[in-house]
Amino acid sequence: MGLTTAHVRARWTFLIAFALVFYGTGAAFVEGFVNYSSWHLIGPDHFVAYHQFIGPRVIALLVAPVLLGTVCTILMLWWRPRRIPAWAVWAALAAQAVMWVSTVAIQIPLQIQLRAQGASASLLERLIETNFWLRRLPYGVCAALFLWMAAQTMRADDEGPWQDPGQRADIDDASTPDRRSRPPLPGDE
Numbered sequence: 179m180g181l182t183t184a185h186v187r188a189r190w191t192f193l194i195a196f197a198l199v200f201y202g203t204g205a206a207f208v209e210g211f212v213n214y215s216s217w218h219l220i221g222p223d224h225f226v227a228y229h230q231f232i233g234p235r236v237i238a239l240l241v242a243p244v245l246l247g248t249v250c251t252i253l254m255l256w257w258r259p260r261r262i263p264a265w266a267v268w269a270a271l272a273a274q275a276v277m278w279v280s281t282v283a284i285q286i287p288l289q290i291q292l293r294a295q296g297a298s299a300s301l302l303e304r305l306i307e308t309n310f311w312l313r314r315l316p317y318g319v320c321a322a323l324f325l326w327m328a329a330q331t332m333r334a335d336d337e338g339p340w341q342d343p344g345q346r347a348d349i350d351d352a353s354t355p356d357r358r359s360r361p362p363l364p365g366d367e
Contacts, residue, residue: 184257187257188257188258188260189259191253191254191257191258192257192258192262192327192328192331194246194250195247195250195251195253195254196324196327196328198243198246198250199251199270199317199320199321200321200324201247202240202243202244202247202317203317203318203320205239205243205244206240206244206313206314209236209240210306210310213232214302214305214306214309215306217297218297218299218302220297221297222296222297225296226293226296229289229292229293233289244277244317247274248271248278251267251270251271251274252271255268255271258327259331261331261333262327262330262331266326266327266330267327269319269323270320270323270327273319273320273323274317274320276312277312277313277316277317277320280308280312280313280316281313284308284312285305285309285313288301288305288308289305292305
């Protein structure tokens with residue numbers, strides 16, 4: 179007796195989305211607060227080469243995992259632990275949508291200009307400012323929502339770890355044996 183395929187799928191979808199959202203949050207904060215702010219220190223003779231060097235790495239190590247996190251968040255509309263309400267998934271998706279629209283409409287065009295013309299103080303400042311308000315802040319909200327969702331999956335019921343005698347709170351399997359049919363365990367009372 180155990181979890182159904184649907185329960186397993188829901189748990190893994192959430193776990194993978196959670197991991198990717200927090201990985202993406204950390205990687206993006208390093209990109210935004212460490213990397214972007216250091217671009218002012220790169221001389222004009224080296225900026226384009228540096229930008230060309232780092233671009234593919236950012237796509238592979240930041241953009242791709244964040245994109246996969248968004249895909250997993252979308253899948254959570256169908257497969258999520260029972261205790262996670264749909265509104266929380268929709269709110270996380272809305273925060274991710276702000277980040278993606280900003281990326282496509284603002285940050286990618288700025289990055290293209292920087293790659294073509296080299297370092298520009300005004301372009302860098304616009305990149306840093308819009309990155310914070312339209313990507314880091316919404317994605318931070320998304321991470322906070324995922325932390326709240328994780329807390330919902332771990333919270334205990336009023337009765338303790340058992341919702342009904344013999345049934346765990348996160349399992350709807352009627353075949354789970356009633357704890358009264360087994361010898362008492364420490365903490366059963």
